[in-house]
Structures are given as C-alpha cells and as structure tokens.
Amino acid sequence: MFSEEHQLADLLNQFNTTADTGQNRLVYSEQWLHNQKTLILLGQKYGAKATVDDYGNVSLEFPGQEATLPIATGSHMDTVRQGGRYDGLYGVIGGFCAIQKVYQQGSLPKKPLRLISFSEEEGSRFPAAFTGSKHYTGQQQQVAALVDETGITFAQARENAIKQLQAMPDVRRQRAPLPANFTELHIEQGPRLSQAHQSIGLVTGIVAQNRYNVTVHGQANHAGTTPMAQRQDAIATASRLMASLYDLVDKSSNSLTFTIGEIRVSPNVSNVIAESCTFTIDCREESDERLATFLSAMNKVIKQFDNVTIEQTLHVPATLLSQALRKQNAEIATQMKFPFRELFSGAGHDSQIMSTVVPTTMIFVPSKSGISHAPAEYTKMSDLLIGVALLTASLSAQANEA
Amino acid sequence: MFSEEHQLADLLNQFNTTADTGQNRLVYSEQWLHNQKTLILLGQKYGAKATVDDYGNVSLEFPGQEATLPIATGSHMDTVRQGGRYDGLYGVIGGFCAIQKVYQQGSLPKKPLRLISFSEEEGSRFPAAFTGSKHYTGQQQQVAALVDETGITFAQARENAIKQLQAMPDVRRQRAPLPANFTELHIEQGPRLSQAHQSIGLVTGIVAQNRYNVTVHGQANHAGTTPMAQRQDAIATASRLMASLYDLVDKSSNSLTFTIGEIRVSPNVSNVIAESCTFTIDCREESDERLATFLSAMNKVIKQFDNVTIEQTLHVPATLLSQALRKQNAEIATQMKFPFRELFSGAGHDSQIMSTVVPTTMIFVPSKSGISHAPAEYTKMSDLLIGVALLTASLSAQANEA
Incomplete structure (x- = not known):
C-alpha cells in the first residue's frame, strides 16, 4: 500500500x-x-x-x-x-x-x-x-x-x-x-x-430539502418608555415561534433535520424594541411525503402567530x-x-x-x-x-x- | 404667544x-x-x-x-x-x-x-x-x-x-x-x-435598570448531516430560553419593562447549526426591590438551561x-x-x-x-x-x- x-x-x-x-x-x-x-x-x-x-x-x-x-x-x-x-x-x-x-x-x-x-x-x-x-x-x-x-x-x-x-x-x-x-x-x-x-x-x-426566510414584523420603540402592553416586539414573537417549531420537530420523524441557522434583527440595538426579526429554516427529509407532512404542520404553527410572513427560498425533491x-x-x-x-x-x-x-x-x-x-x-x-x-x-x- | x-x-x-x-x-x-x-x-x-x-x-x-x-x-x-x-x-x-x-x-x-x-x-x-x-x-x-x-x-x-x-x-x-x-x-x-x-x-x-448579555453555547455543524439527537443547537436553546423569559415577564409587575433588542449568532449561516447565540436583556423597574425580585426569578429560569452564560453589563439603581x-x-x-x-x-x-x-x-x-x-x-x-x-x-x- x-x-x-x-x-x-x-x-x-x-x-x-x-x-x-x-x-x-x-x-x-x-x-x-x-x-x-x-x-x-x-x-x-x-x-x-x-x-x-x-x-x-x-x-x-x-x-x-x-x-x-x-x-x-x-x-x-x-x-x-x-x-x-x-x-x-x-x-x-x-x-x-x-x-x-x-x-x-x-x-x-x-x-x-x-x-x-x-x-x-x-x-x-x-x-x-x-x-x-x-x-x-x-x-x-x-x-x-x-x-x-x-x-x-x-x-x-x-x-x-x-x-x-x-x-x-x-x-x-x-x-x-x-x-x-x-x-x-x-x-x-x-x-x-x-x-x-x-x-x-x-x-x-x-434528502429532499426546503428552505425559508420567516420574518416577524414588529414596531421599533424605546425599550424604557414603551409599556409592555403596547409593544409589538418582533423578538418576543419570533422566540415563541421558533420554540414552537423546535417543539414540533421533537415530535416528527427520525429522518427529519430542522435547522434555524441564521437570525437577523433590525435595528438590533439592546435598548430598542425590535422592528423585525428574520430567521431561516433549513428542513430536510429522506422522503418527499414525510417532508410535505412536516411542512404542512409547520405552516399551521406559523399561522397561529400574527404579523409573520414566510418566503420559500429553496425546494429540492428527494x-x-x-x-x-x-x-x-x-x-x-x-x-x-x-x-x-x-x-x-x-x-x-x-x-x-x-x-x-x-x-x-x-x-x-x-x-x-x-x-x-x-x-x-x-x-x-x-x-x-x-x-x-x-x-x-x-x-x-x-x-x-x- | x-x-x-x-x-x-x-x-x-x-x-x-x-x-x-x-x-x-x-x-x-x-x-x-x-x-x-x-x-x-x-x-x-x-x-x-x-x-x-x-x-x-x-x-x-x-x-x-x-x-x-x-x-x-x-x-x-x-x-x-x-x-x-x-x-x-x-x-x-x-x-x-x-x-x-x-x-x-x-x-x-x-x-x-x-x-x-x-x-x-x-x-x-x-x-x-x-x-x-x-x-x-x-x-x-x-x-x-x-x-x-x-x-x-x-x-x-x-x-x-x-x-x-x-x-x-x-x-x-x-x-x-x-x-x-x-x-x-x-x-x-x-x-x-x-x-x-x-x-x-x-x-x-x-427607573432602575440592569442590562445583560446572555450567551448560549452550541456546536457548529452541518445542517443536513448531523442527526437531531446529536446536535447542540445554540438557537434551539436560545429561542426556548427567550420564550421562557417573555412568559415570566407576562406574570410580573406592570411597571417592569423587559426588552431583548439584540441577537448575534455565530456563524449565522442558514445551513450551519449555530455555534453560539448571544442576546441582550434590558430590564427596568420603578422599584429597586421589584427589579431584584424579577432578576432573581429570571436567573432561576436561565439556570434551568444548559450551556448558558450571563454577563451583567449595566446596573443603575432607581x-x-x-x-x-x-x-x-x-x-x-x-x-x-x-x-x-x-x-x-x-x-x-x-x-x-x-x-x-x-x-x-x-x-x-x-x-x-x-x-x-x-x-x-x-x-x-x-x-x-x-x-x-x-x-x-x-x-x-x-x-x-x-
């Protein structure tokens, strides 16, 4: 050799x-x-x-x-x-x-x-x-x-x-x-x-693969002077949405992979309530059918949240x-x-x-x-x-x- | 006039x-x-x-x-x-x-x-x-x-x-x-x-005001080839932690403000599992005592999560x-x-x-x-x-x- x-x-x-x-x-x-x-x-x-x-x-x-x-x-x-x-x-x-x-x-x-x-x-x-x-x-x-x-x-x-x-x-x-x-x-x-x-x-x-950009829309405002009940905090909504999606993944098939790898916040300043929070979803499955089943459940979860838009950026079948x-x-x-x-x-x-x-x-x-x-x-x-x-x-x- | x-x-x-x-x-x-x-x-x-x-x-x-x-x-x-x-x-x-x-x-x-x-x-x-x-x-x-x-x-x-x-x-x-x-x-x-x-x-x-940087540590890896059970996904943990903190705020006093305004992810690439996710907390209260009570509850929530470090960046009493x-x-x-x-x-x-x-x-x-x-x-x-x-x-x- x-x-x-x-x-x-x-x-x-x-x-x-x-x-x-x-x-x-x-x-x-x-x-x-x-x-x-x-x-x-x-x-x-x-x-x-x-x-x-x-x-x-x-x-x-x-x-x-x-x-x-x-x-x-x-x-x-x-x-x-x-x-x-x-x-x-x-x-x-x-x-x-x-x-x-x-x-x-x-x-x-x-x-x-x-x-x-x-x-x-x-x-x-x-x-x-x-x-x-x-x-x-x-x-x-x-x-x-x-x-x-x-x-x-x-x-x-x-x-x-x-x-x-x-x-x-x-x-x-x-x-x-x-x-x-x-x-x-x-x-x-x-x-x-x-x-x-x-x-x-x-x-x-x-694997089949779909990717998305999910954007939560909020309203930028002062972190100290805006009462909690009057906020549209994009990060508050996004963190709950992301946590709900990870919970959904836990209940899904073993061959699924689900990754939120990128988060972009605007204006991304510690003392300003977030105007928007965009995160990516990278989702892969060996089976097109199982992927479609998960994506349908995923979309149902997303629809439970207000002020959220979703854009598909990639679709590759298995x-x-x-x-x-x-x-x-x-x-x-x-x-x-x-x-x-x-x-x-x-x-x-x-x-x-x-x-x-x-x-x-x-x-x-x-x-x-x-x-x-x-x-x-x-x-x-x-x-x-x-x-x-x-x-x-x-x-x-x-x-x-x- | x-x-x-x-x-x-x-x-x-x-x-x-x-x-x-x-x-x-x-x-x-x-x-x-x-x-x-x-x-x-x-x-x-x-x-x-x-x-x-x-x-x-x-x-x-x-x-x-x-x-x-x-x-x-x-x-x-x-x-x-x-x-x-x-x-x-x-x-x-x-x-x-x-x-x-x-x-x-x-x-x-x-x-x-x-x-x-x-x-x-x-x-x-x-x-x-x-x-x-x-x-x-x-x-x-x-x-x-x-x-x-x-x-x-x-x-x-x-x-x-x-x-x-x-x-x-x-x-x-x-x-x-x-x-x-x-x-x-x-x-x-x-x-x-x-x-x-x-x-x-x-x-x-x-108001009294405390600020923190909270970092969730994970391990960067390929979004498609790493089985879900073997991941240390910093964003998965961070999103659940942030959601838990917002839940805690909902139960707190009316004079509290709580803002996560900034999130930084590394490497922040859609098809790479996050190595780390750092977010800021800006927390204000009219009363030093009520702020201390909230911060104590907040730290208890944070301690329930693994691989998290917290750094205080500001403390101003009321x-x-x-x-x-x-x-x-x-x-x-x-x-x-x-x-x-x-x-x-x-x-x-x-x-x-x-x-x-x-x-x-x-x-x-x-x-x-x-x-x-x-x-x-x-x-x-x-x-x-x-x-x-x-x-x-x-x-x-x-x-x-x-």
Whole structure:
C-alpha cells in the first residue's frame, strides 16, 4: 500500500494549501484556477484528453478499447470559505488515483474512463449552487448577473478564469458529451460511519430539502418608555415561534433535520424594541411525503402567530440514486471485506444533478466526528485508501462489462 | 404667544439640520461643536457669562440681585445616530427661552439663573453615557481610551473640540461650581402623556435598570448531516430560553419593562447549526426591590438551561427626584390650568446624575405616538410652549424665593 498512500497524500497536499484559515478555493479564484490547470496537466501527462466547458468544468478522458460512452467519476473543485481538505477534492484526486490503478492492472479497459472536476457545487462565492454540474447536464441557469461580496459578477469572474483554462495547449473547448454513468467518491460530512466504525457508505439517495426566510414584523420603540402592553416586539414573537417549531420537530420523524441557522434583527440595538426579526429554516427529509407532512404542520404553527410572513427560498425533491450501481458496489465491498452500510445523504451533491440524466451512485468515507465545512474536517488515510480501492474495483468492473 | 412661538421655532430650526437622516449630533462632532459655539454666542449676546469645562459642558450664567448659588436648567446637546429634533435640545433651547422670559418680566430675579448644555448623554459615539453630567458633578470616569467606530479615542475627539470652545472670547475654562438645584425640561419619549391628552408630566423618579448579555453555547455543524439527537443547537436553546423569559415577564409587575433588542449568532449561516447565540436583556423597574425580585426569578429560569452564560453589563439603581420641586411645579401647573400627571421616567436622563448632588426635578412634554430616537420624533408646538411656560414660572418662583 505504500506507493498508493504516497500518491494520494502527495496529490492532496499539492492541491490544498497549508493556511490556518483552511481551504478557500472559491469558484474562479486564483487557487481554484491553479488547481484546475494543475489537474489538466496531470491528466494530459497520463494520456487523457482534456475538455473545458464554458463554466470551467474539466473532463479528462482516458482511452478504452471500444469507442463507447465513458464510465465517469469525479466531484467538485471548489470549497466553502474556510473549508476542509477533503470535501470535493477527495472525489477528484481519489478518482484520478482509482483510474490510474485501473490502467496499472494491465490491459486497456473496454470502455473509456472519464474524470470530472466540476467547477462549483458549494454556492459559497455567488448565491447559486451546483452551477458546474447543472451546466454539465445542460440545465439553463440565470446566474450571469449574480455578484460576489466584492461586487464582481459571475459572468466577469467566469470569463477571466475560463479564458485561461481554454487557452491551455490541447484543451478542447466544449461541453463534454454525457458519460454512460457517474460514480462520486466523497466524505460523508456526518458522524454515522465514524460512529459505527464503518469505512464505506453506499448512498441510497439524497434528502429532499426546503428552505425559508420567516420574518416577524414588529414596531421599533424605546425599550424604557414603551409599556409592555403596547409593544409589538418582533423578538418576543419570533422566540415563541421558533420554540414552537423546535417543539414540533421533537415530535416528527427520525429522518427529519430542522435547522434555524441564521437570525437577523433590525435595528438590533439592546435598548430598542425590535422592528423585525428574520430567521431561516433549513428542513430536510429522506422522503418527499414525510417532508410535505412536516411542512404542512409547520405552516399551521406559523399561522397561529400574527404579523409573520414566510418566503420559500429553496425546494429540492428527494433524489434516489441508481439501485443497480449501488448493488454492484455492495457486492464488491462484501468481496473486499470492507465494512459498509447503505445510507441517505443529508447534504446535497453533484450526484443529485447528474442522476437526472445518467445512472449515478456515490461512495462515502467517514468524517471524523462528522465535522465538515471547517479546517478540522478529517478522514484517516486508511479510510481514504479503502474508498479509492472500492472505486478502483467499481470502475474496473463497470468499464469491462459488456 | 406669537413671538414666543417664533423664537422657540426659530432656535430649534437653527440648532437642527434638515437632513432626511435626522439629527446626528454625536458628541465632539462638527455639528455638535457648531451648536455649542452658537449657544455660547447667543448667551453672551443676552448678558450671560459662559463657562466651558474639560468635557465641553457649557454653562451660561445670567445675573441675579444676590450673589447666591444659581437656579439651573438645561439638558444635553448630543443626539443618538439618526435622532430626533427634540431629545436633549428642547431642554437647552426651551431653557434659554424660559430664562429670557424671566428677565422680560421686569426686575432682575433675586438669584442668578444658569443654563447648562451638557456635552453628552446618549452614549452613541463612545460606549459610555452621561459623560457630560458625570463630569459636571465631579465623578471620576475611565473614558479617555474608549474608541468610536472610526478608531478615534474619546481623549482625541474631546481635546480637538474643547480647544476650540475654550479659545472663544470671554469664555471661562473651568468646571462650573454646582448650582443650587436643577430642573430639566425634556420630551417624554413614551406614549403616556399623548395617549392621556396631557401636556405636562412631572417626573417622580427614573427607573432602575440592569442590562445583560446572555450567551448560549452550541456546536457548529452541518445542517443536513448531523442527526437531531446529536446536535447542540445554540438557537434551539436560545429561542426556548427567550420564550421562557417573555412568559415570566407576562406574570410580573406592570411597571417592569423587559426588552431583548439584540441577537448575534455565530456563524449565522442558514445551513450551519449555530455555534453560539448571544442576546441582550434590558430590564427596568420603578422599584429597586421589584427589579431584584424579577432578576432573581429570571436567573432561576436561565439556570434551568444548559450551556448558558450571563454577563451583567449595566446596573443603575432607581432614582427618586426632588419631591419639593415636583410639588412646587404641580402647584404652578394647577394654577396655570395645564393638564398634567406625575409619572416615572423609563428612560435615563442627566437628571439622575444631577440628583446625586443637588435637588433635581424634570418636566416632560408629550411625544407623538411615543416615538423617540428617530427622525419621526415630534411634539406639537402648543405642548412645547406649555412646557416652556411652566419652566418659566418655575424658574421665576425658585429664583425669587427667600
């Protein structure tokens, strides 16, 4: 195992920075651009043909004996702000290592293999996520005019970065044709595998998700001179509404997650009664039906409160990934004696976009303490290598079957 | 009444700006400095001797027949950010008009009259309030190193402004000796007088006040991948704690005010479980005993919640103002047929500082809809004139009694 470990560790080090502030590989940033360039050169060195589309998705295609649709793997190159070393990048680098191992096995696989490095999945620079895989799968997007926090538009940032990638030697400039299927290797970002001491998670599906902004309207006034009975205190109402919603969650299904992560108060001054209090709701469920049941109960609770408005900001239905590909991976994992479980993903992934056009599966490896989107994100090397080994066997099987 | 109205309206216009963003007369700012200079020139023109101390408090002393301690009136020259046209300034300009009327009555009053324009009361530029009246009454303060939002220290801002005031012709540079007593004319900043259609409020006292920062500690994690049972969600706990506190308030005395005006969440991102949630408590009561009873119950509620820390940021005991001065004003108001009531002040005032050293009273006029600390702050001219008329009669009586 030494040389495999050496290669994986080396590449992860090469594509990550050592900054205390974690990884800040926002889409189209300098570090992002450097990494996509480095990946293209790496692929070309090992015989791949590189394609870069107009969103900066990189496809590296390695030859097969037959001119059929390729078997694809990969993940996204961007990170959140102050992100970890594995989210996204592990699927790109692990995918590259797995493809190399398939070719090291001897004869050329029947089908070509493709490594995809999606431009953007996190939605951390511009208020839009999955822009890479959405473009890859041909979805129309209205993102050109979105601005980042410095006022640069998506269109400006993209044009500058893509120009440099597409100007590289032997790079095809086009949207890559769709592959035969897609396997994404990724860290779990939750605690279930690490708590169960299992090295592999085979993903059955990705949760349905709705998000809302809830605003309680009050009236700003002096905290000392306004009698309690004459107040419209937005925080008084909001705190009771939030507490009622958490009570409702306690009575709901085990597969529900419910998060109020953001609160914004106006004017937010200690001696002024709040004029308004807006909070977000992030609500996820494995089942669309159970989510709808909860949302209906949630709306009933909200309607019991006066002066409240609710705005839906996101709706993503549950995604079921390929049963056939998961079954094949389960058989391989059993043969290889890797401890695994099947599980739902509570996080969104490029796979949910890819699964709308091609059979798609995901392989998870454990996240220590379930921590992700933080510099402390960590997966031990032995688990990283087991993930790559399973992906290698899976790609080899897929690329050599009839 | 025409000329009195004309003079009061003219002076209020002269000392306020017409900006849409309201009054921004932060202590030691250009506009503040301009106003204190203008006031000194105005006082000198009408025969007053001007004194400016090292905090920028302006004292204008008008002569009496006897060389006794002066009868003082006044209020503060600073405003909050985006403040109104009356808070503070009405007591300075109204005080000037009242003193003028006393002198227009004919013979010189027995005792001298003094108009005070305190430098600062609001605590809006630096995190310290009542710095003017505290200096005036000889209290030690640790404020020199405090910085405003642009990084300028209190000491720097003060030195620059005071130098200009103290360099004016015929200005005495010293802390003025304490007056015999103090009467402050001020807008109510609450709705009680306007709702009761009364023009005058005679202030019995100023509420006791405690402020706190309460922090709920949680653990940041992914909103989609962390099972509900494994979360430490700071907002879940904070919302239940805040709701419990509001429930407790509902059962408390009518004279209690309780305000959570400010909430700060970290990291405050919709899809991340909150690491911490800090909220402020502003709690006021007419009675120190009833406040202590409530605070004890409040602390019991807070102790029922885990991972919560509480920090006290302010404690001001209740202040009782002079009964004798209030009684005198009530008799005058009755004679003049002004509809009045006695009431507690829910807001803090320079009077609570002055009352620690000399007999002090306050006269309130109504605030339309109770609105204050906002450009919409308004008191109709007839009420402003009634306040000045009562102050005139009161100063005349005080200055002429044995």
